[in-house]
Amino acid sequence: MDAPKIKKESKNKIRVDFERAPLWERLKGKYFSMRFVKNVLYKIFRLILLLGVSFVILYPYISKIADSFKSFPDFQDITVVYISRNPTIEQYKYIITENQYFRAMLNTFLLSASTALIQTLICALVGYGLAKFKFKGRNIIFAIVIVTMMLPQDILRLPMQNMFWRFDDQHLIGKLLDALGVTTSTIPGKMGIQLGSMNIFGLIPHFALSLTGFGFRNGLFIFLLRQFFTGVPDELEESAYMDGCTTFRTFFQIIIPLAVPMLITVFIFAFSWQWTDDFYINTFWMESYWTSNLSLPDNAKWFEYSFPLLSSGNFAGGGSAANVLGTIYSQGNTKDTGWDMYANAISGTSTILIALPLIIAFIFLQNKIVQGIERSGIVG
Amino acid sequence: MAKNKDFTTVSQDGTVLYHMAPKKTMKLSLTQRKALSGWLLVLPFVIGLILLYGPLIFNSIKAVFYTVDVVPGEVRYYFAGFENIRWAFMEDLYFKTSLINGFKDLLIQVPAIIIFSLFMAIILNQKMVGRAAFRAIFFLPVILSIGIIDTIDTNAALSMDVITGAINDGTDAMMEGGGNNFISMMDLNVLLQNVQVGASFLRVASDLVTNIFDVVSRSGVQMLIFLSGLQSISPAIYESCQIDGASAWETFWKVTLPMISPMILVNSIYTLIDAFTSSGNGVIRHIFNNIGSASNPINTTIPVKDPATGETINMLLKENSLSTTEMWIYVVLIAILVVIVSLLMKAFVFYQKRD
Numbered sequence: 224m225d226a227p228k229i230k231k232e233s234k235n236k237i238r239v240d241f242e243r244a245p246l247w248e249r250l251k252g253k254y255f256s257m258r259f260v261k262n263v264l265y266k267i268f269r270l271i272l273l274l275g276v277s278f279v280i281l282y283p284y285i286s287k288i289a290d291s292f293k294s295f296p297d298f299q300d301i302t303v304v305y306i307s308r309n310p311t312i313e314q315y316k317y318i319i320t321e322n323q324y325f326r327a328m329l330n331t332f333l334l335s336a337s338t339a340l341i342q343t344l345i346c347a348l349v350g351y352g353l354a355k356f357k358f359k360g361r362n363i364i365f366a367i368v369i370v371t372m373m374l375p376q377d378i379l380r381l382p383m384q385n386m387f388w389r390f391d392d393q394h395l396i397g398k399l400l401d402a403l404g405v406t407t408s409t410i411p412g413k414m415g416i417q418l419g420s421m422n423i424f425g426l427i428p429h430f431a432l433s434l435t436g437f438g439f440r441n442g443l444f445i446f447l448l449r450q451f452f453t454g455v456p457d458e459l460e461e462s463a464y465m466d467g468c469t470t471f472r473t474f475f476q477i478i479i480p481l482a483v484p485m486l487i488t489v490f491i492f493a494f495s496w497q498w499t500d501d502f503y504i505n506t507f508w509m510e511s512y513w514t515s516n517l518s519l520p521d522n523a524k525w526f527e528y529s530f531p532l533l534s535s536g537n538f539a540g541g542g543s544a545a546n547v548l549g550t551i552y553s554q555g556n557t558k559d560t561g562w563d564m565y566a567n568a569i570s571g572t573s574t575i576l577i578a579l580p581l582i583i584a585f586i587f588l589q590n591k592i593v594q595g596i597e598r599s600g601i602v603g
Numbered sequence: 604m605a606k607n608k609d610f611t612t613v614s615q616d617g618t619v620l621y622h623m624a625p626k627k628t629m630k631l632s633l634t635q636r637k638a639l640s641g642w643l644l645v646l647p648f649v650i651g652l653i654l655l656y657g658p659l660i661f662n663s664i665k666a667v668f669y670t671v672d673v674v675p676g677e678v679r680y681y682f683a684g685f686e687n688i689r690w691a692f693m694e695d696l697y698f699k700t701s702l703i704n705g706f707k708d709l710l711i712q713v714p715a716i717i718i719f720s721l722f723m724a725i726i727l728n729q730k731m732v733g734r735a736a737f738r739a740i741f742f743l744p745v746i747l748s749i750g751i752i753d754t755i756d757t758n759a760a761l762s763m764d765v766i767t768g769a770i771n772d773g774t775d776a777m778m779e780g781g782g783n784n785f786i787s788m789m790d791l792n793v794l795l796q797n798v799q800v801g802a803s804f805l806r807v808a809s810d811l812v813t814n815i816f817d818v819v820s821r822s823g824v825q826m827l828i829f830l831s832g833l834q835s836i837s838p839a840i841y842e843s844c845q846i847d848g849a850s851a852w853e854t855f856w857k858v859t860l861p862m863i864s865p866m867i868l869v870n871s872i873y874t875l876i877d878a879f880t881s882s883g884n885g886v887i888r889h890i891f892n893n894i895g896s897a898s899n900p901i902n903t904t905i906p907v908k909d910p911a912t913g914e915t916i917n918m919l920l921k922e923n924s925l926s927t928t929e930m931w932i933y934v935v936l937i938a939i940l941v942v943i944v945s946l947l948m949k950a951f952v953f954y955q956k957r958d
Contacts, residue, residue, distance in 0.1 A: 266731075269726055269729075269731070272726070273726065273727075273737050276723065276741070276819055277737060277740045277741070279815055279816055279819050280740055280741065280743060280744060280816075280819055280820065281740065281743075282816070283756065283816070345647050345648075348644050348645075348647065349644065349645050349647065349648045351644055352640075352641045352642075352643075352644025352645040353641075353645060355641075356637050356638065356640055356641025356644065357634075357637065357638065357641065358637075358638035358639075358641040358642055359638070361641065361645075364645055364648065364649070367652065368648075371656065372876070373876050373880075373938070373941070374660075374880075374934065375879065375880035375887065375930065375934070376880070377887055377890070377891065377930060378663055378927065378930045378931065378934060379659050379660070379663055380891075380927075381662075381663065381666055381671065381923045381924070381926070381927050382658070382659045382660075382661075382662035382663045382666070383659060385662065385671075385673070385678045386655075386658065386659060386662070431651075431655060432651070432655065434647060434651070435647050435648060435650055435651020435652075435654070435655055435656075436647055436648040436651055437648075437651045437652075437655055437656050445648075470637075470640035470643075470644075474644075491746075495746045496749060496750065498750075499746075499747070499749055499750030499751050499752055499753075500750045500751070501750050501751040501754055502750070504751075533751070534750060534751035538751065538755075563762055566762075567759040567762060570755045570758070570759060571755070571759065573755065574751075574752050574755050574756075577751060577752060578747050578752060581746060581747065582743075582747075585739070585743065585746055586739070589735075589738070589739040589742060590735065592742065592827075
């Protein structure tokens with residue numbers, strides 16, 4: 224190949240004439256190679272796969288959203304699949320008005336935010352203690368944390384009901400309440416705490432469990448945070464100690480700011496799991512407990528909560544909204560074809576309303592979750 | 604008499620009367636102080652353990668050997684010996700079947716979830732347009748497929764089964780969750796009829812395909828753990844593989860898989876525990892819905908002493924202590940399974956040596 228020919232030369236620019244292959248040849252070389260075809264095929268395959276799996280994940284929500292705009296006749300009409308013939312927002316309307324949606328949302332928000340905050344703090348303390356301090360019994364406590372992670376919550380249903388439902392004088396916490404004089408209930412036993420018109424007794428077990436690091440999946444949080452803190456270099460704390468910091472000041476001023484991504488992850492988990500939790504709500508807020516002390520409540524029987532929550536039975540079964548809609552379509556007790564599907568659709572609409580605030584928050588925060596886990600040090 | 608600074612009392616003529624030892628202050632060594640701080644930090648947990656969790660676990664285990672009778676104002680425990688356990692194995696019509704089915708499903712679904720989440724993690728780890736959006740969607744079920752939403756979906760799936768006349772034996776662990784049957788068994792049969800495989804394999808395959816939503820929705824956390832594991836592998840290793848001319852296939856088997864193997868162990872155990880602690884699980888559903896129902900009545904009585912009258916009466920075993928008993932049996936079996944799985948997998952796990 225000859226040396227490049229200089230076509231034009233000025234003070235600042237130089238144009239050189241290369242001997243290059245024609246455009247067609249170059250394109251052919253680039254796009255007709257096996258490698259390129261393979262690459263394109265792979266990318267198409269990948270895109271289809273990701274879209275497909277995303278569809279599988281989103282399908283229940285898509286179908287629920289589609290169902291939520293249908294009216295009852297749509298369910299009797301076999302030709303209606305996704306798009307309603309006479310779209311309506313009555314399902315949303317009645318769930319919001321009849322099931323006290325906004326009040327339930329506010330209550331749930333307050334409950335979730337406060338317990339999540341407490342759980343995050345307590346789990347961080349415990350995780351930090353387990354990660355950075357050597358003391359007798361540390362391994363035993365860590366083993367217990369792992370065990371709490373592995374026991375299903377249902378195993379504690381019966382003892383929890385017995386412990387938390389019957390805070391009468393025989394129980395430690397009942398005695399404590401008695402001593403504090405917070406027994407304002409007219410129900411036999413010391414089981415009610417009035418706040419305005421609300422009976423908020425059920426809050427006590429939530430906070431008792433959160434404050435001691437035994438809330439829902441708190442073992443997992445302690446484990447995650449312990450792994451994270453183990454990865455923090457000791458020199459940081461040592462220099463803080465040298466400067467005269469106490470352990471707790473070091474924790475709050477040095478360690479906590481470092482751990483913010485992980486703490487946010489834990490907070491999001493704790494918050495959203497409390498938001499949708501029905502096990503503890505089920506266990507702590509049953510009506511028969513308040514009204515009759517006669518027997519363990521029937522799981523199918525839900526009550527009008529004095530403290531409405533999103534994960535209460537009102538939302539799970541459609542509740543009063545389903546009753547009102549049933550009256551509108553004069554369903555009463557007779558169940559026509561399609562009524563079960565319509566009832567499911569009402570529950571589905573409840574699901575949308577329950578999940579909506581979470582999804583909105585999730586869209587903004589999902590990056591933080593991934594970051595937190597990536598930095599958690601689970602990976603070693 | 605004058606006292607000088609070093610705790611020595613001297614008389615006026617200068618003779619030393621006596622020495623006083625310096626006053627001892629409570630001074631802990633650094634190690635002791637750190638141990639104390641450690642205890643203070645874990646104190647909330649210890650208090651909870653003693654006041655709440657310990658008694659709860661104790662009462663839960665106690666319920667295995669007692670019949671728990673809840674009467675107005677109090678809870679009575681009557682000793683029942685091994686009657687509860689005997690009932691669970693000998694007289695519960697569905698417990699053994701549901702256990703066997705539950706374990707079968709675990710054995711199928713856990714590998715499926717692990718393989719799926721590893722595969723998706725590898726894909727989501729590659730650079731592409733919309734990666735953040737896909738990651739967000741894939742992670743969505745972790746937040747949403749739980750608690751009340753899961754309950755509503757399960758109930759809807761069960762009632763749809765009733766509506767469509769599908770046979771539901773109430774024992775299909777993990778299989779009911781989303782309840783979105785994209786492909787029916789028939790389609791798959793048509794697809795696979797020319798393939799020479801046994802009917803049982805066909806059932807497994809069709810279960811997996813029809814319940815793809817369950818596999819996908821339970822893979823969120825596992826995917827995250829794999830993702831972070833993949834990101835911790837040094838790119839230099841892949842680079843040297845490329846230079847040495849290894850194909851992507853070889854790189855996967857020789858580099859990615861060994862490096863990710865500790866994550867596979869963690870994920871297997873996580874998946875096992877997640878599957879068996881979830882309330883949608885068939886065994887747990889059986890335990891809490893099926894005991895004492897019309898189709899599965901409790902007929903066994905034990906003699907107890909009525910505290911009111913002092914007479915010995917025959918009392919039926921109580922549903923709540925029976926369900927707690929069956930839960931504990933299930934927990935013990937799962938614990939054994941977890942130990943076996945972790946021992947088996949430890950043989951294959953590769954730990955990179957740290958400096």
